[in-house]
Amino acid sequence: MSIHRPTMKDVPGGNGCDEACANQNADQKQHNKACEQRAASELDDEQLYRQGHKRPEGDFCPICTLPISLPMGVHSVFFVCCMKKICNGCIMAAEKRDILNCPFCRTPRPKSEAESLAMVQTRVEKKDPAAINYLAQKYCHGNLGLQKDMRIAVELWTEAAELGSIKATFNLGYAYCSGDGVQKDEAKGIQLWSIAALQGHVESRHNLGCIEGEKGYYDLAVRHLMILAEMGFKDSVETIQQMFMGGLATEEQLAQGRKGYQDAVEKMKSHDRDEARALGNRNAPKLGKEEVSVSPSSMVWTRFGELNEIAAGEVVEFLLRTTRRLLRWFYQRSSRSRHASGYA
Numbered sequence: 001m002s003i004h005r006p007t008m009k010d011v012p013g014g015n016g017c018d019e020a021c022a023n024q025n026a027d028q029k030q031h032n033k034a035c036e037q038r039a040a041s042e043l044d045d046e047q048l049y050r051q052g053h054k055r056p057e058g059d060f061c062p063i064c065t066l067p068i069s070l071p072m073g074v075h076s077v078f079f080v081c082c083m084k085k086i087c088n089g090c091i092m093a094a095e096k097r098d099i100l101n102c103p104f105c106r107t108p109r110p111k112s113e114a115e116s117l118a119m120v121q122t123r124v125e126k127k128d129p130a131a132i133n134y135l136a137q138k139y140c141h142g143n144l145g146l147q148k149d150m151r152i153a154v155e156l157w158t159e160a161a162e163l164g165s166i167k168a169t170f171n172l173g174y175a176y177c178s179g180d181g182v183q184k185d186e187a188k189g190i191q192l193w194s195i196a197a198l199q200g201h202v203e204s205r206h207n208l209g210c211i212e213g214e215k216g217y218y219d220l221a222v223r224h225l226m227i228l229a230e231m232g233f234k235d236s237v238e239t240i241q242q243m244f245m246g247g248l249a250t251e252e253q254l255a256q257g258r259k260g261y262q263d264a265v266e267k268m269k270s271h272d273r274d275e276a277r278a279l280g281n282r283n284a285p286k287l288g289k290e291e292v293s294v295s296p297s298s299m300v301w302t303r304f305g306e307l308n309e310i311a312a313g314e315v316v317e318f319l320l321r322t323t324r325r326l327l328r329w330f331y332q333r334s335s336r337s338r339h340a341s342g343y344a
Ligand SMILES: [Zn+2]
Pocket: 061, 062, 063, 064, 065, 066, 086, 087, 088, 089, 090, 091
């Protein structure tokens, strides 16, 4: 696994092995070995662009089976009972039928932080990677009555990543890149983001694109952004637009990015989601930390930080507001239909 190592076209004056290889005057065996290693790194780079275009299983709502709109924290709610992210459309549809429990497994929502933590811990004991990642996030922020402790968070993310949590792999990458709770090791952090990106993790690929942009490898940044646009990530289209304005992306790339994004949006649409969006997605809490860096060309590359999952129970206020709006909307609609049918 590797992250971007400059390919031959990035090496000043380097158009191919014969011209650029620093070992060309060394003996043939060394020369071959160096060239093989470089070929392998280029192959890995290509793999990163070729693979991971499909969003992972956890990005799909288990009820309507559609991919959840991005950013997922705004368009879905996480349920600690079953560790599922349910889209706002399905939550709203359930609430309309007076189902206030988890719409997936029907467990009543936890009524307190202690109850929520107990539910998580039950699943952590069973080695559920999503639960271990979630617990790590709570240690990272000091939520659910836990004392903030990044060292424990990193330990838990490491365990969850080993058990297959893509999100934990991303979060661990953030910890290594920032040196928060662990010895700073950016190469390792980037490697973890690459592993996650290969499995379709959007924020990881976004950060890899930012890193290429920061280094001035704009062609590679655009390649990441194009993939993200096709996965339905609006920020990427906007960045391609900015790059186009600055002469760093072509008109064709912008057009293709926009089209890819539109196609992805169509696949994420549903009637329930449209209604939920109109009623209150905008009130969802802002998630995650962000780190902003500015490249010499004045392009702003904003990396995603640790992604905090907001679970049902933690968003009581948001849901209440949504429900109140929903009730008002029902009232208005029913009074309109009464007027329409002459029963005012
Ligand atoms: Zn759904």
